[in-house]
Amino acid sequence: MVLTPPFEPMLAQAAEYVPGTGVLASGFAAEQKFDGHRAILFTPASPGGRLLLQTRRGTLIQDRFPDLVAVAGQLSEGLVMDGELVVWDTATGRLSFEALQRRAAARGRTATALAAKTPAFFIAFDALQIDGTELLALPYAERRRRLEVLFAARALTSPWTLCPMTTGPATAQQWWDDWSDISGVEGLVVKALNQRYRPGSRSSAWTKIRRRNSTEALIGAITGALARPQLLILGRHDATGRLRPVGRTVPLRPDASRALAEHLTPAGPGHPWAGAKFSSAWGTRDVLDTTLVQPDLVVEISTDTSIDRGGVYRHPIRYVRLRLEATVDDVPLFGGGPAAAEG
Structure with a gap:
């Protein structure tokens, strides 16, 4: 043949x-x-x-x-x-x-x-x-x-x-x-x-x-309800202070979803992603139904090495844990590459 x-x-x-x-x-x-x-x-x-x-x-x-x-x-x-x-x-x-x-x-x-x-x-x-x-x-x-x-x-x-x-x-x-x-x-x-x-x-x-890296990002939006988030849309600030999307997580485990729900706050006026649309997967036009949240919660994430030059992860990210002790300043800048999580 x-x-x-x-x-x-x-x-x-x-x-x-x-x-x-x-x-x-x-x-x-x-x-x-x-x-x-x-x-x-x-x-x-x-x-x-x-x-x-x-x-x-x-x-x-x-x-x-x-x-x-x-x-x-x-x-x-x-x-x-x-x-x-x-x-x-x-x-x-x-x-x-x-x-x-x-x-x-x-x-x-x-x-x-x-x-x-x-x-x-x-x-x-x-x-x-x-x-x-x-x-x-x-x-x-x-x-x-x-x-x-x-x-x-x-x-x-x-x-x-x-x-x-x-x-x-x-x-x-x-x-x-x-x-x-x-x-x-x-x-x-x-x-x-x-x-x-x-x-x-x-x-x-x-x-x-x-190979996967541990690093940090900010939660800027979610899918699902605030009381039961399903996916997290994550971001990092660039050098000018603008919050830039870096990717989305895989679906959260039920226990992680319940724990995060206690700390999520609905977005107030002036959220940097107001009116933005997020694709359901890298390279597709399917749009997620998202809810914006106050972008001040730091999470530890696990990522692979498939990153666009700008700093966007092409594959879904894995949520590891919420880092309540960390601040926005502890999160690497957009495009700055991964940084090993501490603690």
Whole structure:
């Protein structure tokens, strides 16, 4: 069977890492998890065809990445790779999810201009087809071996990148401990070495774990009733003193909801978010039904590393506890990055 788009990628289950248990068990491998866009890459089966890039949801986006299309001749024919699209921002010298978003939406001359300023890279972590031979039934260890052979045989270099992988527990633990020093790496994906590739499935044989930080924010609004809040809309002040939204929490546990309700105060006149609308999820237009509250309660939160340049968390935040002893001045400024919670 020759693989063609649309193709449903295999998905990983999210899990928590429990410190002290070891990141990697016997029979598993760990890959670095990059903060980008999941993509499936298809090369033509014969000369004269065109590289295809498909998003996780099946949209073809190769016209937004002309820099990758231009060097597709470096790849073998009849190749299908699963991987991550990332973008390097030459102005900041770092991988940039915001720049990736701009490139994913651009076409024509705009796409060409952005490619010069923010070049794209394809980080391959799985080979699904090589030389027209489909590999889905092979175990992950063999697919990975063939992917490494492909990269070595064709001497592939930038923008084609082989995702770092290890089967060594010590190396995996070092990656986990030092991940914050690596631009654009937000965690690890742990994969069973004997697992076949199962399109469209979310399997426990693939587990993604993100490193989380403890930090503080202010409650600016809630969903639900003041007597039983459901979600918290959180904010931080910027350098001018303006309260800026940074994200929303996952649904509160009943005990946390009851405890918070005792301290929430309805917003008075002049709330900085009066008239504002908040999306139900990052990147969507669905709007939450919110109630503004007095933005003077400090909460400790747990967040992952997916943060926009401005300081907004892309994934839902976990509420940890209310910090009645803390003041507004104890909260990091908007865009200032995480700060470890005390106490």
